[in-house]
Amino acid sequence: MKLEKTARLPAGRLFCLMVVAAGLAAAGCAAKPSPSTTLISNAIVVDGSGAPPIKVAVRIEGQRITEVGALKARRGENRIDAGGLVLAPGFIDTHSHADEHVLEQPEALVAVSQGVSTVIVGVDGFSKFPLAEFYADLETNPPVVNTASYAGHNTLRTKVMGDDFRRHATGDEIEAMCELLEREIRGGAIGLSTGLEYDPGIYSETEEVIALAKKTAALGGRYTSHIRSEDRYFEDAIEEAITIAREAQVPVQISHLKLAIRRQWGCAQALITRLDEARSSGVDITADIYPYEYWQATLTVLFPERNFEDRAAAEFALSELSMPDGLLMSRFDPEPSYVGKTIAQISALRGTDDTTTLMALIAEAEPLRAETGEYAETVIGTGMMTGDIEELLSWPHANVGTDSYLVDRHPRAAGTYARVLGRYVREKKILSLEEAIHKMSGLPARHLGLEDRGLIAPGMFADLVLFDPETILDHATLKDPTALSTGVTGVWVNGVRVFDGGASTGARPGRVIRSAIKPSILNGFSCPAGR
Numbered sequence: 446m447k448l449e450k451t452a453r454l455p456a457g458r459l460f461c462l463m464v465v466a467a468g469l470a471a472a473g474c475a476a477k478p479s480p481s482t483t484l485i486s487n488a489i490v491v492d493g494s495g496a497p498p499i500k501v502a503v504r505i506e507g508q509r510i511t512e513v514g515a516l517k518a519r520r521g522e523n524r525i526d527a528g529g530l531v532l533a534p535g536f537i538d539t540h541s542h543a544d545e546h547v548l549e550q551p552e553a554l555v556a557v558s559q560g561v562s563t564v565i566v567g568v569d570g571f572s573k574f575p576l577a578e579f580y581a582d583l584e585t586n587p588p589v590v591n592t593a594s595y596a597g598h599n600t601l602r603t604k605v606m607g608d609d610f611r612r613h614a615t616g617d618e619i620e621a622m623c624e625l626l627e628r629e630i631r632g633g634a635i636g637l638s639t640g641l642e643y644d645p646g647i648y649s650e651t652e653e654v655i656a657l658a659k660k661t662a663a664l665g666g667r668y669t670s671h672i673r674s675e676d677r678y679f680e681d682a683i684e685e686a687i688t689i690a691r692e693a694q695v696p697v698q699i700s701h702l703k704l705a706i707r708r709q710w711g712c713a714q715a716l717i718t719r720l721d722e723a724r725s726s727g728v729d730i731t732a733d734i735y736p737y738e739y740w741q742a743t744l745t746v747l748f749p750e751r752n753f754e755d756r757a758a759a760e761f762a763l764s765e766l767s768m769p770d771g772l773l774m775s776r777f778d779p780e781p782s783y784v785g786k787t788i789a790q791i792s793a794l795r796g797t798d799d800t801t802t803l804m805a806l807i808a809e810a811e812p813l814r815a816e817t818g819e820y821a822e823t824v825i826g827t828g829m830m831t832g833d834i835e836e837l838l839s840w841p842h843a844n845v846g847t848d849s850y851l852v853d854r855h856p857r858a859a860g861t862y863a864r865v866l867g868r869y870v871r872e873k874k875i876l877s878l879e880e881a882i883h884k885m886s887g888l889p890a891r892h893l894g895l896e897d898r899g900l901i902a903p904g905m906f907a908d909l910v911l912f913d914p915e916t917i918l919d920h921a922t923l924k925d926p927t928a929l930s931t932g933v934t935g936v937w938v939n940g941v942r943v944f945d946g947g948a949s950t951g952a953r954p955g956r957v958i959r960s961a962i963k964p965s966i967l968n969g970f971s972c973p974a975g976r
């Protein structure tokens with residue numbers, strides 16, 4: 446990372462270096478008319494490194510930031526008076542499902558309106574395949590935001606095992622997954638994602654994931670995981686993630702870290718202690734987190750043994766994980782009128798008890814999934830404690846992410862970043878402004894290995910967000926999930942303004958961010974599965 450690298454270079458000297466590097470006349474240091482540059486002044490810059498706010502100006506040239514400091518406007522230069530608002534690096538969403546809709550909704554307004562400039566997709570083990578095709582489509586029809594993707598284990602496993610996935614993979618099948626993974630990483634994937642609580646990943650052995658993680662590490666990629674259990678077997682799932690990272694010597698990011706079972710509520714500190722222990726033993730483990738007490742997944746995750754007809758398992762889910770009035774259907778293809786209703790409300794409609802309803806809904810959705818290959822239902826489940834969220838969010842190795850679609854019934858899609866800045870920073874003072882911004886920009890960039898985004902410093906891509914820290918706030922709720930956040934007045938992506946005064950500018954400068962494969966391992970690497 447270039448985290449501390451150039452931010453403090455005297456601006457004038459850096460400009461000279463750049464002029465020389467560009468092969469221009471040495472006399473180029475003299476001030477000249479420069480209509481191609483933009484100077485943002487009168488801004489409180491919070492640079493994403495965690496450093497305190499500082500009143501400086503920022504100069505953009507083309508796609509990059511060229512200078513930061515006490516800068517004087519040049520003749521003919523575009524000037525923007527920031528009006529004393531906060532200027533931060535554009536937010537990097539490390540866990541986004543934007544790949545579902547970004548080609549159809551390239552304006553990505555729910556993301557941009559809260560300051561997001563880069564989305565990381567292909568998460569939870571599900572990615573576009575082949576990724577090279579998706580990337581080509583993004584380059585033909587660029588969205589507003591930058592996009593990078595992991596290669597998803599569930600996707601690769603389906604390609605190799607098809608419908609015959611309810612078992613351990615053979616050595617040959619793991620070998621085949623490794624080959625596909627290598628192709629995806631060479632095609633630009635930034636690493637491997639798993640969604641081990643979903644099908645077909647839940648049927649994999651740890652060894653299978655280790656093999657793929659080793660391949661990922663050898664190609665310089667990273668590993669992110671929706672772990673095997675977020676409730677019943679949570680402790681084991683955390684240990685598995687640590688084991689995979691240690692065995693494969695790969696950085697691991699736990700997706701949407703949470704404590705989502707009643708017996709774990711209030712145990713954030715114990716979890717943090719375990720994660721810190723793993724870090725001190727040499728495992729590069731980090732996490733992303735969203736600031737809501739409710740998750741969104743399929744109903745099937747409530748049944749890790751996939752025993753959907755087991756009443757005791759259903760009763761356990763409805764008492765220990767999420768109550769009947771806390772499970773809100775956000776998609777239900779067999780009966781779309783159930784969307785927006787809780788299990789308790791649906792029970793009243795059907796005249797059945799809650800346990801029967803839960804089991805019946807899965808029984809009705811599963812045949813559709815068998816037919817289409819896609820989950821036919823999603824649910825928003827209330828099951829986390831605010832205090833735990835605050836402690837986990839404060840963990841120095843946790844960054845903010847949304848875990849959301851661009852079209853989503855969970856308010857996190859439109860509210861996550863503004864919610865942290867409005868409620869956790871301004872109202873509750875859980876985090877300082879610079880800590881929060883670090884967790885939205887510099888820290889996620891470090892967790893992803895992005896060397897030229899996430900900071901306001903010379904040489905970085907000019908992804909920027911301008912907002913009012915006194916007013917920024919989320920408005921999306923479970924009842925009104927698409928209400929946009931307010932308080933962001935400007936967003937730039939690669940030097941181009943994409944959001945201005947509450948509206949999209951229509952510009953779509955988003956780029957594909959590809960992995961940087963280590964040159965030393967470009968030639969020859971055999972899959973480590975070898976079984």
Ligand SMILES: [Zn+2]
Pocket residue numbers: 569640671700701848
């Ligand atoms: Zn997930």
